[in-house]
Amino acid sequence: MTNKINAGIQGNLKQIKLSLENTINNLNHVSQQLSFQGSVGQKLDQLLNENEPYERSKLVDAIGIELGSITFTNPNIGLTLYYYQDEGKVAFENLRVDESFDPDTLPLLFSYHSIRYFGPHASYNPHDNQLVLSALRQGGLPDRQDVYIYIESGFKLAQNILDYDQIGRSLSHLMLDKDGKIVYTELSDAFARNTLFEEHISGKETGNKNGYYWYKSTTSQGWSVISVIKESEFNRERDRWIVQLSSFTLLFLVMNLTLGWLLWRMVYKPLKNFNKEIKGMTNNHYQSESLKMKIPEFDHLLHQFKSMKSQVGELFLEVEQKEKRRADLEIEKLLYQINPHFLMNTLDTAHWLAVMNGQSEIDRLVVSLNNLLYYNLGKQGKHSTVRDELDALRHYLTLQQIRYNFEFDVRIDADEEVLDYPIPRFILQPLVENVLYHGLDDTGSIYVDVHFREELVFSIRDNGAGMSEKTIRNLMQPEHVENEIVGMGIGMNYVKRILASYYEGRASMEIESIVGEGTTVTLRLPVHNSKEGIDI
Numbered sequence: 001m002t003n004k005i006n007a008g009i010q011g012n013l014k015q016i017k018l019s020l021e022n023t024i025n026n027l028n029h030v031s032q033q034l035s036f037q038g039s040v041g042q043k044l045d046q047l048l049n050e051n052e053p054y055e056r057s058k059l060v061d062a063i064g065i066e067l068g069s070i071t072f073t074n075p076n077i078g079l080t081l082y083y084y085q086d087e088g089k090v091a092f093e094n095l096r097v098d099e100s101f102d103p104d105t106l107p108l109l110f111s112y113h114s115i116r117y118f119g120p121h122a123s124y125n126p127h128d129n130q131l132v133l134s135a136l137r138q139g140g141l142p143d144r145q146d147v148y149i150y151i152e153s154g155f156k157l158a159q160n161i162l163d164y165d166q167i168g169r170s171l172s173h174l175m176l177d178k179d180g181k182i183v184y185t186e187l188s189d190a191f192a193r194n195t196l197f198e199e200h201i202s203g204k205e206t207g208n209k210n211g212y213y214w215y216k217s218t219t220s221q222g223w224s225v226i227s228v229i230k231e232s233e234f235n236r237e238r239d240r241w242i243v244q245l246s247s248f249t250l251l252f253l254v255m256n257l258t259l260g261w262l263l264w265r266m267v268y269k270p271l272k273n274f275n276k277e278i279k280g281m282t283n284n285h286y287q288s289e290s291l292k293m294k295i296p297e298f299d300h301l302l303h304q305f306k307s308m309k310s311q312v313g314e315l316f317l318e319v320e321q322k323e324k325r326r327a328d329l330e331i332e333k334l335l336y337q338i339n340p341h342f343l344m345n346t347l348d349t350a351h352w353l354a355v356m357n358g359q360s361e362i363d364r365l366v367v368s369l370n371n372l373l374y375y376n377l378g379k380q381g382k383h384s385t386v387r388d389e390l391d392a393l394r395h396y397l398t399l400q401q402i403r404y405n406f407e408f409d410v411r412i413d414a415d416e417e418v419l420d421y422p423i424p425r426f427i428l429q430p431l432v433e434n435v436l437y438h439g440l441d442d443t444g445s446i447y448v449d450v451h452f453r454e455e456l457v458f459s460i461r462d463n464g465a466g467m468s469e470k471t472i473r474n475l476m477q478p479e480h481v482e483n484e485i486v487g488m489g490i491g492m493n494y495v496k497r498i499l500a501s502y503y504e505g506r507a508s509m510e511i512e513s514i515v516g517e518g519t520t521v522t523l524r525l526p527v528h529n530s531k532e533g534i535d536i
Contacts, residue, residue, distance in 0.1 A: 001241045005234065006206070009215050012171065013227040017217045019161040020133070020225065024117055026076055027135040027151050031115065033070055034080075034149045036140035040066045044082065044092075045141045067092055078132055078152040079125045082139065086146040098126045103136045103150060107183035107193070109175065110223045114138040119175045119183035120158050131158045162186070170233045174214075176200055178222030187212075187228065200224065270298040277305060365402045368395040375425075386450055387419040393428050393448065400436060408440055414450035421456055421527060424502045430491030431460045431521050440464040458523040467513040475511065499523070 035041045040063060047059040071077050071094050081093035083103065090097050106118040115137040123132045132152040139147035162173050174191055175184035180200030185191045190210040199207055199214070206215045213234050218224040354363035375392040390412055397410050428448070435446055440462050449459040467475075475492050492509075499507040506526045513519035 001238050001245070005237055005241070006215070009171065009227055009229065010206075010217075013215050013217050013225060016161055016173065016227070017219060017225045020158075021219060023076065023133050023153050023157060023161065024135070026074065027117070027133065027153065028115065028137075030070060030074055030077055030080070031135055031137040031149045031151055034067075034082075034139075034151075035137060036142070040070070041139055041141065044139070044147070045143070048141070048144055048147075063092055067094060076154040076157055078128070078154045078157075079123060080151050081149075083136070083148040083150050084144075084146055085148055090150075095125045096127060098124045100124075103134075103148070106134065106136075108177065109133075109183055110178055110221050112221070114140070119177075120162065121184075123152055125152070128155060130156045131162065133158050171227050171229055174226040174228065176216075176224040176226065180224075191228070197226070266295060270295060270302075274302065274305065277302070277309070361402065365399065368398040368402075371395045372399065384423060384425040385419065386414060386421050386423055386456070389423060389425070389428055390414060390419075390448070390450070392426075393432060396429050396432070397446075408436075408443065409445040410448075411445070412448045414448075415452055418450055418452050418456060421452075423456070423525060424498045427495050427498055427523065428458065428460070430495055434491050435460065435462045435464065435519070452527070456523075456525040456527055458525070459520060460522075461518065461520040463518040466515040466517055466519055467511075468515055472511045472513060495523075499525070 032038060033040060036045060043059050043063050043066070047056060047063065050056050050059060067080065071080055079093065079095045079097065081097060082091045083089075083101075084091065090101060101124045103116075103118070106121055109117045109119040111117070115135055118134045118136070120131040120133060122129055132154075134150065134152045137149045137151075138145070139149055141147050172186040173184075174182055174186070174197070176197055177183050180197045182191055182193050182195055182197055185193050190212060191197070199209060200216070204216070206213070208214070208231070211231055212228040213231060214226050214228045216224050216226045350362075350366045354360075354366060372392055372395040375388065375395075394412065401408075432446065432448070440446065445463050447459070447461040449457075449461070451457055496509055499509060503526060508524045510522045510524075511519065512522070
């Protein structure tokens with residue numbers, strides 16, 4: 001608060017100094033027009049050297065007209081005249097001049113070359129007892145060195161400048177010459193005129209003296225303006241600030257409390273009810289009492305939340321019922337499931353009997369069947385690779401050739417670098433099975449290619465009967481496949497579901513076919529960052 005008061009006083013002082021400097025500059029400017037360098041001064045010089053009455057009369061009129069024009073165009077100028085120092089006379093005055101006119105008695109503020117500036121003093125116009133600033137300039141006439149130009153500031157200008165108090169404090173002012181002597185004072189008791197202001201020598205800009213705080217501002221010409229304020233007035237101003245700030249703080253606190261109460265009533269309380277509803281939902285309480293918040297927006301939201309909670313409760317009940325039915329089906333499935341260990345052990349026994357009896361064809365059939373069951377029943381672990389899938393496919397084709405005595409040609413080509421990439425189990429056999437049953441004759445060919453082109457690409461190609469575009473569209477539509485009981489759509493649907501489950505839409509299956517020429521099924525699978533396999 002003290003800093004703010006100080007800053008306000010110093011800002012006020014700066015404005016006063018600027019106004020005084022502008023006034024002095026204006027006095028200097030007008031005096032130049034009246035000196036010998038100006039047109040008026042030259043006419044005055046002619047007048048003083050002219051003896052012809054008529055010419056003198058013309059010059060007097062011309063000087064009067066120009067003086068009137070100058071003072072009219074400079075409203076901040078007051079009493080203006082020429083002063084003949086040796087004779088003690090004045091001439092061409094624009095206003096009445098007091099008989100006591102004597103510039104040598106005026107308080108000198110500062111001087112510069114041939115011009116002297118006087119601090120605030122009473123005007124020499126007897127009809128104007130206001131304070132003025134004045135300037136006395138040597139006229140510069142070649143033959144008359146005793147001719148001076150005297151100019152005062154305008155009506156009440158200096159008084160208005162010194163009375164300027166933008167911030168409403170009880171400020172008084174002093175003016176010092178360049179030596180620190182007081183040439184103007186508004187506090188004669190504490191700071192007498194023509195006395196030395198000692199603190200001026202120290203160069204300080206502010207301080208405390210005679211029970212007053214003072215603030216000084218020095219101009220480029222060396223003279224200074226000082227604003228002073230009583231300590232009691234300063235403290236009263238500070239206390240006023242404290243009262244105002246305290247009142248504002250109290251008002252702000254009351255407003256905050258009121259706003260807080262409104263927020264509690266309009267926001268926090270409804271949110272508390274929402275929180276209560278959410279907690280009830282987390283505790284599986286889907287039925288609750290009907291609450292009214294008396295705020296339409298919150299009542300609408302609460303109604304929507306209750307509707308959602310009721311729907312969630314119904315969904316939970318539906319899921320529980322489905323899980324219960326699923327558990328019952330799993331138990332029923334276990335009751336009818338053949339023990340895989342028993343089946344594969346029995347096949348292993350048949351394998352050794354075939355070996356012992358020299359039945360190589362039966363041995364090859366049993367070994368292929370046992371390996372295929374071992375793979376498809378998932379006994380090799382949770383992960384499968386391209387290598388495992390191709391080996392299982394070979395076993396399957398061996399069984400089909402033995403079982404149906406097919407003479408079809410099978411070619412499997414895979415890049416060595418892709419054999420250990422992880423893939424879902426059992427995705428190639430259903431596609432090849434569809435080729436055998438629905439598109440290939442006994443002497444046809446099947447080509448299986450596996451390569452890497454920024455993704456894993458499987459291509460199953462045959463030279464069978466092919467399919468129409470309509471048949472392909474039906475195969476790619478899940479709603480059509482689900483209605484099939486038997487046929488190639490079952491295997492396709494299984495593969496598509498497996499890919500969608502493990503790759504979440506990043507894998508694709510494409511079918512291209514020409515009737516009478518063959519069909520190509522292409523699988524495109526993204527490659528995982530590691531080869532640790534896929535949990536299947």
